[in-house]
Amino acid sequence: MENGTPKAEKILTLESMNQNVRKLEYAVRGPIVTRAMELEKELQQGVKKPFTEVIRANIGDAHAMGQKPLTFLRQVTALCLYPEMLNDNKFPEDSKQKARRILQACSGQSSGAYSASQGIEVIRQDVAKFIERRDGGIPSNPDNIYLTTGASDGIVTIIKLLIAGQGKSRTGIMIPIPQYPLYSAAIAELDAVQVNYYLDEENFWALNIKELRQSLHEARKHCNPKVLCIINPGNPTGQVQSRKCIEDVIRFAAEENLFLMADEVYQDNVYAKDCAFHSFKKVLFEMGPKYSSTVELASFHSVSKGFMGECGFRGGYMEVINMDPVVKQQLTKLVSVRLCSPVPGQAMMGVIVNPPQPGDPSYNQFNSEKLAVLNNLAEKAQMTEKIFGQSPGIYCNPVQGAMYSFPRIEIPPKAVQEAKAQGLTPDMLFCIKLLEETGICVVPGSGFGQREGTYHFRMTILPPTEKLKTLLQKLTQFHEKFVKEYS
Template identity: 60%
Template sequence: MQGAIHNSTSRLVTSLTQLVRPSRTARTAGLRPFLSAKMMAGDTEGDQPRRTKVLTMDTMNPHIKLMEYAVRGPIVARANELEKQLEQGASKPFNDIVKCNIGDAHAMGQRPLTFLRQVVALCTYPKLLEDPSFPEDAKNRARRILHSCKGGSIGSYSESPGLDVIREDAADYIQRRDGGIPSNPNDIILSAGASEGIRCVLKLLVSGKGKERSGVMIPIPQYPLYSATLAEIDAIQINYYLDEANAWGLDVAELQRSIDKARTHCTPRCIVVINPGNPTGQVISRSNIEDVIKFAHREGLVIVADEVYQDNVYAKGSHFHSFKKVLTELGDEYSNQELMSFHSTSKGYMGECGLRGGYCEIINLDTEVKTQLFKLISAKLCPTVSGQAVMDVVVNPPKEGEPSYETFSEEKAHVLSTLAEKAKIVAEAFNSVEGISCNPVMGAMYSFPRIDLPQNAVNKAKEVGKAPDVFYAEHLLEEAGICVVPGSGFGQRPGTYHFRMTILPSVEKFKDVMERFKKFHSSFMARYKDED
């Protein structure tokens, strides 16, 4: 009797369940419009269809796939692998990896400037203002910055263009630098490193389709930030070649060739100039700057002046001239020429790459367009406030008579004199090697030597699907433990091969690097020597 009752109850429950929960076939039919073909074909896990990825290589932003940034590319990834292998006891033909691929001064052993870090420490932890071991001028800088922060904390948002007091200090710095030519704080935008400011400005320039699509002239060789950003924002890259035979100088005839060719398929709107040069290390002469300004004015171009290495000038007779100063001194004829100039805390003598500080000065920009630029940066809320504090020390360093002046001056001079020494060493060392030629490193932090590769090496590289300079750089890493960036990552004239090497390792380490390099290069050239 109990069994019969149980069976009847089970049948009743099953019937009710089927009424409430449709069969799998019925459920699938109801979802059919929402399921992919792959799911409908039965690619399932149990009763649940397997969800396919929404974001794939076919559906992602195609412009991101076009971006390349050789400074942190595959060779650097391999260098990291080799470094880990050495740490685990692997046997290699070298004891360490020397990363000469990127301008990261502190990573290569440069010590932070005392005054700069004192101000940042005081801003970060204001209780240190009570510590008598900190000098009074550092405390005064920190108090002034903190007073301008909401809630007296650098943990609060600043205004989108940055703290007013730091923009004022930046304007004062520019005015001093340029011999009294006025600078307006309202034309200063602080940024998380110069790179972020440059990206914002380039975004502002992009418009049009077809032949109306915006084109941006960039030097070749160039810093890959520019090519990567132009790919990301779908602008046209217009190459103009620097003159290697003339110390990487600018040639107006080459500028004209470049823009005339570009106008057949786009609308050039901007010219980028990097001074001092990256990766080429040249310092542009005043007359060359005048040439660029006159060219840009005649051709209707905005000038983007990347001047982040303005403190890094080493060659005798070379001087940094800001585009703003030269533009102003050219007179009223050029008073409406649009110019954006950039500076950074990452380079110079500071080397504070990780703290991300920078500024952009906007000159002669249309008022309404300037409003749109400020709207664009407001979407990013604000640049890092600790980075702004670092920028303030750069533009408002200790003054003569203040407690920190002597130490600051000595530390700054030491960094710059050491860089100048290494700039001379690297050019002389490369030029002493057969098959290598290197222009003088006049400024910045890099050498860009040319390699005369044997045709056998070129052929072998093509055989394995590599660019010849990539092939060379990979062998340099694997056989000598030296990480450099192939010239093709920066652009170069067809048929020429280069690599970029920083001058940041210590003098002693640099001598070791050059010995390793000479040994490797000799072996590589002998291995691939062309038959007579």
């Protein structure tokens, strides 16, 4: 190029780029979703298809599926953006009070100012009070709360802090299989070692301590496992952990010197009558000082799930327990490089943790809207379980919580062969054919992890009830046809 002849090759190529980025995968928005978007465009352009609509059951995106936002949440956040409306009588008094309280805590009283890197202090205080109420009075310190850009941001930040070593001393991170692929993607990007522990499908996807121990001891031969990630309620499994299981996990983490990461973004999404959400923080503290003063824990929450479904705001928080104060300074420094999480998302989190109280003008409406969402989800969880339960060749655990079912499906050997010939996993072949024939978009189990030789897919229970019913019927019919075709 010294003579000005254009260079033949790019600087940034598949070969020269960051190979950790190249190898990471994120199935929830992978090739099947790209294809779904193409099909949507083709439909818009009038191309004939065997369906009239693409239904995206690939991602936990409630509003995209028609769920309406809660009025109060939107009133307060809109007022934070446009305080001129604070004098408008169309807004109830409590929404204005909340907005004023948040704005007063913003620099220059503007949601357009950067917040402190850790998050707006008043909101962190409200988060701490929320946690205390949730956990029956166990104290929470606002200094341990970090407001994040969705839970994903917090999870990646903590993993980032924990990465160290080379070769056999490289940090190992234990994740459930099946998992939410943010974990495997972050681990790949940060070049850590992914240590799988399998959930017990025959036992409602419960976590099994024996399996955990076996996996840990195996991993110690080739890396330094330091972190144990838990997703409860489970994504994609929909499993809700029992209190006893959580105690066992905490005891295990304490014995084995593991840093605990508890992904609790579905804490409001528990549907099964015999299940309840127990936070790791609460169980840890109820196990007494031997544990509560030693076990290092980071837990995560989000505005995107629960009854809110406000994914677009990218709001969340994490609480860190027993973190070395000098490391906490390092954490604060790390998050300060990105300045702060989005203030509208912080405000949204602030309203969620500090909702209207009995006697407030918005109390009744808020609660009825919240209950309507949660009851509807519970109904759809049951319907999913029931329809899959009646379908031969499909085995589906109860959807105890979260927003997904993760059924195991029969895939005949001939289909497995065809998939191999096409360079696809068998469950990907199934999902592609399902999409092309019915417009239904679900994600192959291989994107979440599954035992060798078993096949699954993840679908959300978020489409409106009638649509979900049709979807489930079409899907099971398609599976029946698929099995016949390849038998």
